[in-house]
Amino acid sequence: DKVKPIFGILPKVADNPANPVTPEKVNLGRYLFFEPRLSKSAKISCNSCHSLANSGVDGLPTSIGHKWQIGPRNAPTVLNAALQFTQFWDGRAKDVEEQAMGPMLNPKEMASTKELVVQRLKSIPQYEEMFHKAFPEDTDPITFENAAKAIAAFERTLLTLSRFDRYMDGDLSALSPEEKEGLKTFIQTGCITCHNGTDIGGGMFQKFGLVHKVEWLQDLGRFEVTKNPADKYVFKVPSLRNVTKTAPYFNNGRVWSLEEAVKTMGYVQLGKNLSDEEVKKIVSFLGSLAAEPPLQITLPNLPPSTAKTPKPMP
Amino acid sequence: DKVKPIFGILPKVADNPANPVTPEKVNLGRYLFFEPRLSKSAKISCNSCHSLANSGVDGLPTSIGHKWQIGPRNAPTVLNAALQFTQFWDGRAKDVEEQAMGPMLNPKEMASTKELVVQRLKSIPQYEEMFHKAFPEDTDPITFENAAKAIAAFERTLLTLSRFDRYMDGDLSALSPEEKEGLKTFIQTGCITCHNGTDIGGGMFQKFGLVHKVEWLQDLGRFEVTKNPADKYVFKVPSLRNVTKTAPYFNNGRVWSLEEAVKTMGYVQLGKNLSDEEVKKIVSFLGSLAAEPPLQITLPNLPPSTAKTPKPMP
Numbered sequence A, B: 001d002k003v004k005p006i007f008g009i010l011p012k013v014a015d016n017p018a019n020p021v022t023p024e025k026v027n028l029g030r031y032l033f034f035e036p037r038l039s040k041s042a043k044i045s046c047n048s049c050h051s052l053a054n055s056g057v058d059g060l061p062t063s064i065g066h067k068w069q070i071g072p073r074n075a076p077t078v079l080n081a082a083l084q085f086t087q088f089w090d091g092r093a094k095d096v097e098e099q100a101m102g103p104m105l106n107p108k109e110m111a112s113t114k115e116l117v118v119q120r121l122k123s124i125p126q127y128e129e130m131f132h133k134a135f136p137e138d139t140d141p142i143t144f145e146n147a148a149k150a151i152a153a154f155e156r157t158l159l160t161l162s163r164f165d166r167y168m169d170g171d172l173s174a175l176s177p178e179e180k181e182g183l184k185t186f187i188q189t190g191c192i193t194c195h196n197g198t199d200i201g202g203g204m205f206q207k208f209g210l211v212h213k214v215e216w217l218q219d220l221g222r223f224e225v226t227k228n229p230a231d232k233y234v235f236k237v238p239s240l241r242n243v244t245k246t247a248p249y250f251n252n253g254r255v256w257s258l259e260e261a262v263k264t265m266g267y268v269q270l271g272k273n274l275s276d277e278e279v280k281k282i283v284s285f286l287g288s289l290a291a292e293p294p295l296q297i298t299l300p301n302l303p304p305s306t307a308k309t310p311k312p313m314p
């Protein structure tokens, strides 16, 4: 009970009054999450960079998009993302609804346009049906914004319980002795100053390199959004749920080893030289944050294109 | 009963005595089918071009591989592929075991090597476990060939029943009146000379342009495998299962409309000018070959890399 107030309980769904999560929206969102025709090339879907077979990430340092363009940032997991106070490393989108509009229009990612997305969807009868069911009050439901809302509704259901949640719920056997040691170290070292809340992070911005400069870091982060010099090198504190499954680490995926990432954090954020023993214990605790039971995603059966569907433009 | 001898009954599994289909192999094969670390870039998996959310195809005229290289041929569906007498448009692989080794080593597709595939897999403890379970007699089970065998075992379970199978099983209401008309036309026109057997195709080679030359066709097909001039423009007759879901059509994906593909077939293969009415009926029958019930695939949860896992090389 000492621990619960620091973190809190994972909800069933990360609901949003402005975009209520209904079964019809979630089902449509699941189809659209896997729908490569939302990209100009008709080759890239959300799942291409946030693979739900791979804990919602692509496993690459930074992501590969349209025409194999390699982006500047590491793809965070979409698992539990909806719970965060903001989206993207620099917080430039306030929620998953706003965020979902980004990649489809990003020339380096899905490289489409609002018109092309809508034209492709409107050309497919089954999507006409599914949008009407998901947005019953809309007379012309197939819009770019509704597509993003449906995807966001699906993401709002991608919340993963872990053994740590079971532990906080009172099942003290859910964590191994070493993991409990790691939890204690995680708290006493001060990691919880920034990695707290139901997502164990995702609740605030912080400078990366608060106490000691991060030598290799060039990305100015939040500064590019606010233009406020105080925001240079400021990033959203990432959620640590599933962190043992979402390597490589940091906003540019530079670090592959979780031990190294933890050691770096101790030093640059808290000015501490964590011992290998402390690092080992913390990493063991972090392992208890992985999805348990594992994610169970059934693939949609995407409807065929028609003569009216604009062709792929690789 | 007149119809059954032409097509025959779809088996539950397309077994192969040389690679018996066991639950452990199928499960491992399902993981590997979605495993992008089998590619040099760690970005491309079998599923990237044979999306099981999209009837086992990528929906592109020809496929996009490593570094966005665009290949010369259309990706056929992996659904029911194992039943065919040979694999690839030019029959250069005798079965799905042999075929599965192709893409991983193809510089334009997954661009890996046997060594890199094995090194990546051996670096991941969970794969060590899964290979031992799938190949219990092997002391050193993680081999390139065993990876292909496991993938093939998974593909051997991807057989899709359709309303047409129900009709041949005696449920005469499984086809609509128009579909029955289409079946009659499909038979009487002579399509079954080449599109027959349990896969409604996939059982023989035939020249594409048997009666009339196919103006736009450059691909020499089987000739590139046999070097026998008689094999110029000879291709495997494709299965027509799920054909309404696997546009675009022909070995280079040149034709998007199924009506046009049917009309072309009537002319170039049978020397007949099918009426729009006949084409419409045939296409309606072809719709009854789609998977019913639809495919139900649960995504695997891919195990994380370790420090020993060779990094992605995009």
Ligand SMILES: [Ca+2]
Pocket: A057, A074, A075, A076, A246, A247, A248, A249, A250, A253
């Ligand atoms: Ca990451």
Ligand SMILES: [Ca+2]
Pocket: A043, A044, A045, A047, A048, B047, B048
């Ligand atoms: Ca993909």
Ligand SMILES: [Ca+2]
Pocket: B057, B074, B075, B076, B246, B247, B248, B249, B250, B253
């Ligand atoms: Ca095709």
Ligand SMILES: [Mg+2]
Pocket: B126, B303, B304
């Ligand atoms: Mg594991």
